[in-house]
Amino acid sequence: MPDILVVATAPLGTLSRSSLELVAGAHAIRGPLGLGVTGLLLGTGPGLATAPQALHEHGVARVLRVDHPLLTVGESDAYLRALEQVARRENPEIILVSADTMGRDLAVRLAWRLGAALVTECSDLASADGAVVASRQVYGGRAVATLAVTRRPAVLSLKPRSLDAPAPDPVAGSVEDLSVELQQGELSSRVREVLREQSDVGLEDAQVVIGGGRGMGGPEGFAQLGELASVLGGAVGASRPPADSGWVPLTWQVGQTGKTIRPALYMAVGISGATQHVAGVSGSRLIVAINRDAEAPIFSVAHLGIVADYKEIVPALVAKIREMRGQ
């Protein structure tokens, strides 16, 4: 059966959440398009042994696995070459790649090499009359474009955290180990060092995120946000200006370019809400905005608005919560 190929990764041994989101996307379109779903796991190391299981548990019976020592963290060029080789052998109709930092350029470069049609940064997948229909946010999230892909093969990259993980659907599965030809000397780029930034609660997994913007005025304001995040059991994020100014690490940036998040509670403090930031947080269940400017665009996406100086609200809020908890 012609196939949808889902490109999955398992850093640290467990199948990544974004890989599962791809599986959900594949399941959404397989039926109407009359296609099967094959999972492709790429990487290296013992973690790859158990990862196929997670794919089997979510309805993906056929799993291909490529385990090669050059497929280490961030090695885009190696991944690209491996992927290209597998794709040429398997000839899938549709290839789904996660639009995370690795997948972003992988998907594009792969499409070129295969002569495939390409849609990037999709936030939703559907089908209509035999065509794959993808939605994507444009203009900083102000509009949604719907694109139909009528040509095969087609490569689509999915924005992480756009789709929900699929429901469990255990199937009896198989794992096929594939070999690929990779030479270190052929790679056009090589990772020299991997530097992780510390974070207590992962921003993308946090149920509560407190975001600070230009209105914080400097890095000191973020300390207050840190306290609030702490009493609520959440993480601190930021819009682009504080990250650009070096007030906070770049990895705290939330938005179209930074991380897309969907916490239960997102508080936007001193964030104007212009364009791309909103695109990264609009899926949050409850958005509370605190800003001195009643005209700030953030209020058009927030559920609750407080027009005030954050300095008058945040410390009092922290104190009130502590008081309620008898601390």
Next chain:
Amino acid sequence: MNVVVCLKQVVDPELPAKDFAMDPGTQRQVREGRPLVISTYDENALEVALQLKDASGAGVKVLTLGAQAAVGDAIRLALAMGADEAVVVDDALAPERAGAEKARMLAAAIRRMGSVDLILTGCESADWVERVVAPLLAEDLGVACVTFVSRIESRDGAPVVRRMVEDGHHLVEVRLPAVLSITSDESNRPRLPKVKDIMAAKRKPVQTWAPADLVLTATSDPASGVEVRQVVVPERTSRCEFLTGEPPELVEALVQRLRDQKLL
């Protein structure tokens, strides 16, 4: 070292919501009467290129696709900031073209420029946000590619770049020539042009090419078979509930709401 920076002029992404409108004919944003700026991250890319020029005398060319009349300001600003010369591919249809089409034209223009060591673009455009141009340029030109680069660091002579990832960054050694897409960082905040350079920019060379002057690659066309069915601005009903009162009352009301939502 020869550096080319690809610049795109877009409608100011910080436009107030009331000025944002879609043109149903082109399925693109209405540009008429709206302020145009250099796409956000393209400015960071230009800054990175200019820092290379400051440090090691690299030559910096800027390249843009668009109607000659429309892109004048962007080019002028780039030249005022310090770019040496500009090339404009005079293409009035540029705003409506898919990213992949534009990448193909840009690649053709770069091939026409002669020897180039580094091609810099913004990591994403502020409007259509496909993030395809840099990787497609690299494939079309047959060179290396690293995306989401925040800065260029040289380590023992070999070009090493810092690439931003979800939980930190990677230092990546890249073979030249290469395409790098640039993301913003405190190290690449776009400089302000000196006043005298704003005036001197008029005297720097600007070449204008027609799209017909370009020899496009025939091999791959990722945009073919992809059709924009519609672009919809979702109805934004003002659903924000504003809490009122003095700060102590606001805090009380907020706490109550959080409790109602079982977040406390």
Next chain:
Amino acid sequence: MSVLPSDEHRMIQSTVREFATRELLPIAADLDQNCRFPREALTRAADLGLMGMTVPEEYGGAGMDMMAYVLAQEELARACAGFQAIVGVNNSLVCEPILRWGSEEQKRRYLPDLAAGRRLGCYCLTEPTSGSDAMSLRTSAVHRDGQWHLSGTKIFVTSGAEADLCLVYARSEREPGARGISAFLVEKSFPGISVGKAEKKLGIRCTSTTEIVLDDCRVPEENLLGERGQGGRIALATLDGGRISVAAQAVGIARACLEEAAAYAQQRQQFGRPIGEFQAVRWTLADAATRLEAARLLTHRAADLRQRGLPCAREAAMAKVFASETAMWTAHKAVQIFGGYGYTQDYPLERYFRDAKITEIYEGTSEIQRLVIARNLLARS
């Protein structure tokens, strides 16, 4: 006169606006509250070319025309009136006279340094007994032993403490009034010049306003600016340009007040609605906007005339008196719109209010401006 700025003007204006937003807005309140001299910001302004805006490129300046100059000054003043005052003095009251009246040698000696921010200029005209009646000044200049000896006290010198180069007016001839005055370029390093008392001021508090004391200050012959006895003319011609700069400053302050008040009126709710919906507030904002537009146009007109080398004393005086009174009026109304909050230091309105006042006083009080206008008007008829 074209009322629309050219592409170049727009680009310069937006560059200076960006500079002011990045470098001045974040520090303006602190500069005012702590009377701190904005040294780092001035260095960056110099890098951009803002310290010698109308100085030709051959002398290291930015080579801007007067229209670009007033556009830039308005942007600086909108962010921080005190900063703009320092820049305005350096440009209009020191660079300009050297450019117009200096010898080639003097231009080469001083303009590049002033434009690059390596030297800061100040203007020494006013004395304890001669303010509006500037031409009655008493500081003496005696030519003896192949050099000039200056003695006297100058007061209210902007940037007096930090400046390296002082344009000093002194009486060198027997004649009373303007004809007896000569202008001198006095470096702080010359023997006999010192900085005296520093004033504590109502506004523009990031600037120093000091006495400059000349006690047998020895000034080389080659530092006479222009001819002997020409100082009065130099002072008056220089003030025309200075007035245009102060008018632009006032326009910037008025604009700051209007922008803040308009934003606040849309946000502040009383009696169930934004106060911007009440007619009293609306009319006030409309008047403020109209006056601001008029002040700006008068300023641009004066700048345009000066650029063309046409007489502009009347228009410069009109611009200065109208713009400064507009700034005061707008600041007053803006504080009122903010109500109690406008009175606190949490909001910039009280600073704008305090800053605005000086524009009605220095570089010729409003009374003097009216004299100039009337004289001009009646002489013509």
